[in-house]
Amino acid sequence: MTTTTTDTRSVEDLRALAAEAAGRFAALEADPANAAYEGRVEVARQTLTWAAEAFGEHLTVASSMGDEVLVHLVGTTIPGADVFFLDTGYHFAETLGTRDAYQAMLPLRIRTILPLLTVAQQDAEYGPKLHDRSPDSCCAMRKVEPLTRALSTHQAWVTGMRRADAPTRTDVGLVGWDEKRQMVKLNPIAAWTDDDVDRYVEEQQVFLNPLRQEGYASIGCAPCTRPVAEGEDARAGRWAGKDKTECGLHT
Numbered sequence: 001m002t003t004t005t006t007d008t009r010s011v012e013d014l015r016a017l018a019a020e021a022a023g024r025f026a027a028l029e030a031d032p033a034n035a036a037y038e039g040r041v042e043v044a045r046q047t048l049t050w051a052a053e054a055f056g057e058h059l060t061v062a063s064s065m066g067d068e069v070l071v072h073l074v075g076t077t078i079p080g081a082d083v084f085f086l087d088t089g090y091h092f093a094e095t096l097g098t099r100d101a102y103q104a105m106l107p108l109r110i111r112t113i114l115p116l117l118t119v120a121q122q123d124a125e126y127g128p129k130l131h132d133r134s135p136d137s138c139c140a141m142r143k144v145e146p147l148t149r150a151l152s153t154h155q156a157w158v159t160g161m162r163r164a165d166a167p168t169r170t171d172v173g174l175v176g177w178d179e180k181r182q183m184v185k186l187n188p189i190a191a192w193t194d195d196d197v198d199r200y201v202e203e204q205q206v207f208l209n210p211l212r213q214e215g216y217a218s219i220g221c222a223p224c225t226r227p228v229a230e231g232e233d234a235r236a237g238r239w240a241g242k243d244k245t246e247c248g249l250h251t
Helices: 011-030 037-058 067-078 093-105 119-126 135-151 193-204 209-216
Strands: 057-060 082-086 109-113 157-160 176-180 182-184
Touching: 011 119, 011 176, 011 182, 037 057, 037 157, 037 182, 037 193, 057 067, 057 135, 067 182, 067 193, 082 135, 093 109, 093 193, 093 209, 109 135, 119 135
Parallel strands: 057 082, 057 157, 082 109, 157 182
Antiparallel strands: 176 182
8 A cells, every 4th residue: 555645645635634634623622522621722732733743844833923822832732843924014013022932932943934025115116005005915915925935835734713703714623625725724723712712821821912911802914903992803903994804814
């Protein structure tokens, strides 16, 4: 029998692997033994461990440094994991500081991926404040294209997406298939509630982006992110006043 290695897997191999794992981890998640907080954390760690074993160096983790729980979970579950951070040129100083802190605190290999154009070059070519005039175009150049490059040499990627994040994410699974990029996509904390996140932060003493203390529930680029008021949806501070809810990384 021929053994398929991670280097020679075809798209069909990866798709089949994703489908098998999706069913297995969905059943694990549905097991009553994992219905409480402790079970959800354990299943998340098992998802990451499986991914590390299945993909090795072909696994990468996306982090905005506004998903600190994911970064901590990865660093304490699969040490040495590859993590990439998309530096759009518009990030808050606190977000860049959070990246640097995790690089120092945990055994992670954090890559910083830059857009093809600097902010100054983009302003010269497309005019200043493109994020105000055409946020989709700005995100496409400063997030989506860099993401494509960051993933180009990998077979599977991990995100911090949760079903509780937004109405557009209620169907997120622990393991799935990224049709757009033809690779496996993992969301180990998909089932975590806001209370789960808070408890994990407290119990594990997770270092948080300092913007959390200023009311930023969902953290993106500085020009397009504001704090949220009590009772507001966590993502209400992203592209406030615009008909936009996603940057394009997950759509």
